[in-house]
Amino acid sequence: MGPAMSEEVVRLRLRATPDGVSTELDRLRGLLSARGFDAALGANVAIVLGEILNNIVEHALAGRDDAWIALKVRRHAGCLHVETRDEGRPLPPGLLTSGDLPRHGTTTEDLPEGGFGWFIIHSLTDDMVYERAEGQNRLSFSLCGQTDRPPAGAVIH
Amino acid sequence: MDIDSRVEDGMLVLTVRSPRLDAARAVTFKECVHSLLRADAERVVIDMAEVDFLDSSGLGALVAVMKMLGGGRRLELANCGAIVRKVLMLTRMDGVFVLHDTLPPGPHRGRTAA
Numbered sequence: 001m002g003p004a005m006s007e008e009v010v011r012l013r014l015r016a017t018p019d020g021v022s023t024e025l026d027r028l029r030g031l032l033s034a035r036g037f038d039a040a041l042g043a044n045v046a047i048v049l050g051e052i053l054n055n056i057v058e059h060a061l062a063g064r065d066d067a068w069i070a071l072k073v074r075r076h077a078g079c080l081h082v083e084t085r086d087e088g089r090p091l092p093p094g095l096l097t098s099g100d101l102p103r104h105g106t107t108t109e110d111l112p113e114g115g116f117g118w119f120i121i122h123s124l125t126d127d128m129v130y131e132r133a134e135g136q137n138r139l140s141f142s143l144c145g146q147t148d149r150p151p152a153g154a155v156i157h
Numbered sequence: 158m159d160i161d162s163r164v165e166d167g168m169l170v171l172t173v174r175s176p177r178l179d180a181a182r183a184v185t186f187k188e189c190v191h192s193l194l195r196a197d198a199e200r201v202v203i204d205m206a207e208v209d210f211l212d213s214s215g216l217g218a219l220v221a222v223m224k225m226l227g228g229g230r231r232l233e234l235a236n237c238g239a240i241v242r243k244v245l246m247l248t249r250m251d252g253v254f255v256l257h258d259t260l261p262p263g264p265h266r267g268r269t270a271a
Binding site for chain 1: 176177179180181182210212213214216217218220221223224229231239240243244247248249253
């Protein structure tokens with residue numbers, strides 16, 4: 001392998017609402033697929049990012065329909081590095097450390113209806129970083145495909 | 158949210174006409190299913206064939222629907238795609254719902270095969 005190659009795949013701003021998240025995740029999956037990324041990798045990115053973005057909308061930017069979230073995806077040696085930035089309130093620290101599966105309980109009534117999000121995130125990625133700086137929340141993580149084959153048509157700088 | 162509903166041999170089949178069951182749709186989904194549930198259905202199956210994305214809010218909505226069934230009835234899910242299955246497996250909820258690769262036959266027809 002030559003020197004580290006890194007390529008920007010996506011840079012966009014999305015409206016911080018559940019509908020905005022939904023629409024952009026669809027577009028992102030389409031774009032990753034069109035760029036030749038493995039479907040399973042695209043699916044994992046969409047699953048993890050969906051949980052992160054919805055947590056930002058719900059916790060950092062609750063009640064602010066005019067807010068935006070910046071999203072950047074870079075490709076590096078078969079892996080995708082994803083970063084989000086928003087100018088909302090700091091994320092509750094508990095959210096970022098609790099990667100436990102909510103207890104299923106013993107009856108249907110005991111079943112959890114929430115709390116799955118961070119468990120899903122921590123199941124699929126082990127390098128989630130959260131920083132609070134300059135009034136911004138910055139979250140980043142990476143996911144790697146099963147093969148390191150460069151995507152078709154990729155421009156490598 | 159568009160959900161088709163039909164009763165087949167005592168089994169209520171709800172077909173979700175949306176490619177996503179996520180935070181943007183979880184509340185509407187719950188309300189819509191609630192309005193379609195029938196006390197006389199022995200089984201309730203949700204046909205997930207058109208749903209290619211499920212997030213934790215969508216999963217929570219499916220749990221909420223199972224609680225609506227009452228009487229110990231378990232919610233059945235058919236035709237789950239790769240992402241739906243993955244989210245169910247990661248959260249170990251694949252053992253909470255009854256999963257079918259295809260739409261199951263109605264309860265009476267199913268019984269004759271046993």
